[in-house]
Amino acid sequence: MFSNLKEQPADKILALMQMYKDDPRETKIDLGVGVYKDASGNTPVMRAVKAAERRLVEEQESKAYVGLLGDPAFSDGMIDLILGDAVGRANIAAAATPGGTGAVRQAFEMIRLANPDARVFVSDPTWPNHLSILKYLGMEAVPYRYFDGETRGVNFGGMIEDLGGLRAGDVVLLHGCCHNPTGANLNLTQWQEVIDVLNAKGAIPMIDIAYQGFGDGLQADAAATRLVAGSVPECLIAASCSKNFGVYRERTGLLMAIGQDSGLRAVTQGTLAFLNRQNYSFPPDHGARVVTMILQDEALRADWAAELEDVRNSMLGLRSDLAGELQRLSGSDRFGFLAQHRGMFSRLGAAPELVEKLRVEHGIYMVGDSRLNIAGLNAKTIPILAKAIIDVGI
DSSP states (O other): OGGGOOOOOOOHHHHHHHHHHHOOOTTOEEOOSOSOOOTTSOOOOOHHHHHHHHHHHHHOOOOOOOOTTOOHHHHHHHHHHHHTTSSOGGGEEEEEEEHHHHHHHHHHHHHHHHOTTOOEEEEESOOHHHHHHHHHHTOOEEEEEOBOTTTSSBOHHHHHHHHTTOOTTOEEEEESSSOTTTOOOOOHHHHHHHHHHHHHHTOEEEEEEOOTTSSSOHHHHHHHHHHHHTTSSEEEEEEEOTTTSOOGGGOEEEEEEEESOGGGHHHHHHHHHHHHHHHTSSOOOHHHHHHHHHHHOHHHHHHHHHHHHHHHHHHHHHHHHHHHHHHHHHSSSTTTHHHHOOSSEEEOOOOHHHHHHHHHHHOEEOOTTOEEEGGGOOTTHHHHHHHHHHHHTO
16 A cells, blocks of 8 residues: 555645755854744743643643533634624634634635635735645645735735636635735725625635734734624634744644524534544644633733734834845845735745755745745844845845
């Protein structure tokens, strides 16, 4: 049997991480891996997470299974955080998942189960794992224009034109905030226009929201998702706690299925439970339990929100400083988009050969499509990166 297996393509980001580890240069800079780093290059455990874990160790009396859908209190807390009062709770089915990736996978599984002919429209570019999972499941992915390589903003006209090819029952995958890999986001007026197209075509939005709180704040980052959820007959939302709670390795996520027909909630909830059972049975609980404790405790929640705001402002500062240094060195404002983008990532719009030149000549590691992790920078490395960008001719 094993002799029939074929070697699978290596994950480009994981391969980049290994290349970085093997590079002996002391001046090397890692801008590839998608995790938040502080000024010391560490990914710290948030204060509220540490406090909740200490309490959990003292109070938890069992490690027995929680349930196929996870702890309902976790679902309730995350629904409140992401949707507020945009949608009535009776219209929302939800299931805990192993991270945001697990939520994305289960959402695709539900789409395939409900409508095997559905096409999934994805932004060009998008997070590579979206495309990888769709391909593995044998689902058709249709790209729609999104990133403008000239302005480094959103090609909104191209996006709307491509969404004009939707058929009833198709799904459109959208990034709730802090678009990965570009950092370029729609404004609320544009979101409303997308909603109008979806409703006119009978298409279903699926929102991947992995960075709430990293862009313009917890409420502002949720505004588009809330607008969509309250404006369409049905939608799916895949949410991650990895970034905004810093619980990457605990694999903490949630999938929500929202419909205006509350009579369908029971069968939808049952389908989510069925899909969990087929895939991994019971979702992990530790991270979800910690997140729930933080969201339910007024003091922990306030401390978490304050630390998250510090993280957000730090990244905004790094963006501004990098854009400013590049303006000083280049004598132009062509890198001003870096200060306008939001989240951990920006896409420089540089050709792969220039990205490779950055790695070979300057020890600067970023994904081949020129996505860089802003959180991988600090005051010392910003001038180094800026000079390297100018030197290679970006």
